[in-house]
Amino acid sequence: MSGVSINKISGKGVYVKGNDIDTDRIIPARFLKCVTFDELGPALFYDVRFNAKGESQHHPLDDPKHAGAEVLISDANFGCGSSREHAPQAILKFGFKAVIADSFAEIFHGNCTTLGVPCIVMGNDDRALLAELIANDPDAELIIDVADLKVICANHIFTVSMKGSAREALLAATYDPLDTLLAQLDSIDATARRLGYAAA
Amino acid sequence: MAKNLYQKVWDDHVVGQLDSGQNQLFIALHLIHEVTSPQAFGMLKDKGLTVRYPSRTFATVDHIIPTDNQSRPLQDDMAEKMIQVLSDATAEAGIEFFAPQSGNQGIVHVVGPELGLTQPGMTICCGDSHTSTHGAFGCIALGIGTSQVRDVLASQTLAMDPLKVRRILVEGDLGPGVTAKDVVLHIIRTLGVNGGVGYAYEYAGSTIAAMSMEERMTVCNMSIEGGARCGYINPDATTFEYLRGRERVPGGADFDVAVEKWQAYASDVDATFDDEIVLQATDIAPTVTWGITPGQAISIDESTPDPEQVEGLARNLVTDALEYMQLAPSTPIKGVAIDVAFIGSCTNGRLSDFEAVATLIQGHHVADGVRAIAVPGSEKVDKAARALGLHEIFEAAGFEWRLPGCSMCLAMNPDKLMGDEVCASSSNRNFIGRQGSSTGRTILMSPVMVAAAALRGQVADVREVFGLTQAS
Secondary structure (H helix, E strand, O other): OOOOOEEEEEEEEEOOOOOEEEEHHHHHHHOOOOOOOOOOHHHOOHHHHEEOOEEEEOOHHOHHHHHOEEEEEOOOOEOEEEEEEEHHHHHHHHHHEEEEOEEEHHHHHHHHHEEEOEEEOOOOOOOHHHHHHHHHOOOOOEEEEOOEEEEEEEEEEOOOOOOHHHHHHOOOOOOOOOOHHHHHHHHHHHHHHHOOOOOO | OHHHHHHHHHHHEEEEEEEOOEEEEEEEEEEEEOOHHHHHHHHHHHHHOOOOOOOHHEEEOOOOOOOOOOOOOOOOOOHHHHHHHHHHHHHHHOOOOOOOOOOOEEEEEHHHHHOOOOOOOOEEEOOHHHHHHOOOOOOOOEEEOOHHHHHHHHEEEEEEOOOOOEEEEEEEOOOOOHHHHHHHHHHHHOOOOOOOOOOOOEOOHHHHOOOOOOHHHHHHHHHHOOOOEEEEEEOOHHHHHHHOOOOOOHHHHHHHHHHHHOOOOOOOOOOOOOOOEEHHHHOOOOOOEOOOOOOOEEEEEOOOOOHHHOOOOOHHHHHHHHHOOOOOOEEEEOOEOEEEEEEEHHHHHHOOOOOHHHHHHOOOOOOOOOOOEEEOOOOHHHHHHHHHHHHHHHHHHEEOOOOOOHHHEEEOOOOOOOOOEEEEOOOOOOOOOOOOOOEEEEOOOOOOHHHHHHOOOEOOOHHOOOOOOOOO
16 A cells, blocks of 8 residues: 655656647546556557547557657646546556656646656756657657656756655655545544534 | 635645645545546455545436436446446445436536535535536535545545635626626636646636526536636525525524525635636627637637647647647638537536526427437436426427436447537537547537527527527
């Protein structure tokens, strides 16, 4: 149950271009028909990767050059829309360990953090350069340093930012908050009584 | 010190501070449904945990339930399984479950308010982003992920960062044919789909104050489409009158005590906000989307944008959206042909939505070739509409009158677009593939605008189709 500290993440990156990429695009609703998250990986971005006949649309995720990529890079307002945790679950199950974007939608950001997937904020010029570095050398390794708020790729060092509480929780291995929450049962029950709700 | 409603409700529900710097927040009301919640019960089981406050959680089925035939077992095996898992898990935990045919089933954000479970001053959460709807009652209402559903089941609390608050004042009278949906589409268009990130929205001003509770729910519902995690409206006499006599609301003298408590949550007159904007009702026309985000909206008299007039990455957004929608730049939105008309959803599937449409479509008929469906938001809405004979008016006009559910808003049930059909929809999202076809096209608008489009077979101005003019 207790997680491990998440500080340094390294791996190949892949750039999926576009602002306002919503969670319906990340995982179409029909794949939400499931009672566990285990099988969601292959469904990631399904309807933009494949046409109605199931033929590849040559999406970056299916480019052999990017096979095995572990860092997903996109643009502004990534993960907007539905609260479905199926979206970060699909990203995680596909093999990604972190997401870099210009900005993130709030619920998606929270869901990622709980799963131990850092949401790294990187500015437009830096992301453009990073995308170019990856285009030139798809095997280039990215190193994300959560503690120092740096991303290193092909001899370039990018300064990035993260939501403070998310960074703290990832480093302290408390990103899955359940144990922390359950440690306060007495205070929870006291709050419930104060607000007039039946005791547990 | 003066506080706004958000600060009062938040402070009231804080259990303590966590090491990460987040607050631990007590959740007064937890709503669950069959798509994002069954997995949470599995997570609890894996950890050997039980539900801590079963009396503060309520369950229903809405997302995958068919709207033509809800008899069990459902034809879709996985849909049946999801409902069964939820039904079994809630029974085991002692959570009340509003099953189909119970009289209380419906879309989770329609059911909570109509039963009076939603009350001012509450913290409310649900594994659904449109939980913001409940903010209409003066609540902090948050959409959450499944792991957080697990957290609430196990501890009745969430780990949360407080939000900033932006007050959005809308002032003046709305013109004929202009509705709450147009107000919120206008707000999102003005502030952008990510303008609300990091904020709760407080909607205020004379336009909002004049709205019914159902209209206020429409506005708060779409807060999340503007990037705001939640949106709220201060409780007032309209709120209290709506709640009076509801099934789960205290009655008699207890009601007066409750009103006094609820009233105290309203933002103080001298409360401060992190940001404030003012919009004028007279600037708002019937509004429709042209693209693939709810912010890509224009008034019915406007044309699609020209990407050449847009700079940077935003140009790609416009180009991609026009291409997906198969619309040319600088084309009037009025007159774009539609294939499907959908009235329903947690945004616009309440009794007043169907009443407003029924008043207009009586004696008219849907255009040839248009598939039109009306889906009540709950069994209670269905029953009330039938009692008024609304279903007959809809059917006589060529609409199918369906059973309650989310239906074609997200098309997890059999109600889907086919191929690249265009749908005039009273729902909340026009994302790529949202309505069940990866090439399907959605044009968001108010229910009465959907009615106008259904009758004309193309996007139309409700004011022209039904001859609405300003009352003198």
